[in-house]
């Protein structure tokens with residue numbers, strides 16, 4: 001019996017949910033029976049990564065051909081140390097995150113130390129194609145968004161794209177100090193560009209999404225930055241923005257996005273515009 005409960009999200013693509021972060025883990029099966037597959041994301045600890053590895057061996061009879069880390073957050077990355085010896089792929093920016101205080105704090109919160117963390121064996125800037133025994137899979141960086149280094153995994157023959165936390169159906173897309181909120185919509189434009197009408201998008205958290213769901217989330221993310229810009233130009237302080245703004249999501253969920261948008265727009269030089277007195281001309285007598 002496997003550690004996690006795997007279900008088929010599309011032909012030859014299995015998905016399971018790992019706790020405590022309810023993160024989607026995907027396994028792209030190889031092109032022939034018992035061929036090595038590709039594991040996408042690794043769970044929150046080396047122990048969990050090792051149990052995922054055992055699941056893959058049970059399901060396919062062999063170790064995975066490779067592992068993809070969609071981005072440098074704990075629930076996607078920290079299991080990688082449990083997959084030693086398996087080729088792994090991540091965005092080049094993960095190298096910087098090994099030393100990041102936020103990463104160290106996340107490790108400490110899980111009772112782990114920096115020694116428990118490993119970088120992927122291959123760091124990508126743009127894209128890499130992988131042949132899984134005749135099944136072609138693409139690993140692509142479409143641009144910054146949820147983090148600086150989000151990767152997506154495209155499986156053309158099953159119309160599946162595994163998108164990490166660039167989109168989310170369990171709640172609103174999560175933003176933090178390491179997000180690139182202003183660039184995120186353009187990155188999702190790139191994602192929409194690789195999705196056919198009947199594509200199945202596996203988000204980082206929550207059930208499968210459609211192309212239309214991604215377009216909607218792209219519009220919502222763009223609206224957050226647009227609204228924040230309008231508020232800043234009106235002289236509304238960040239502390240008042242939640243109540244003053246018109247947001248695409250419930251106010252209680254949007255605070256991290258507002259914080260990030262205000263920070264990005266401030267560093268881009270967006271300031272309150274002087275409110276000129278408007279003098280109405282009196283016509284006639």
Ligand SMILES: [Zn+2]
Pocket residue numbers: 071073146165174204
């Ligand atoms: Zn994340």
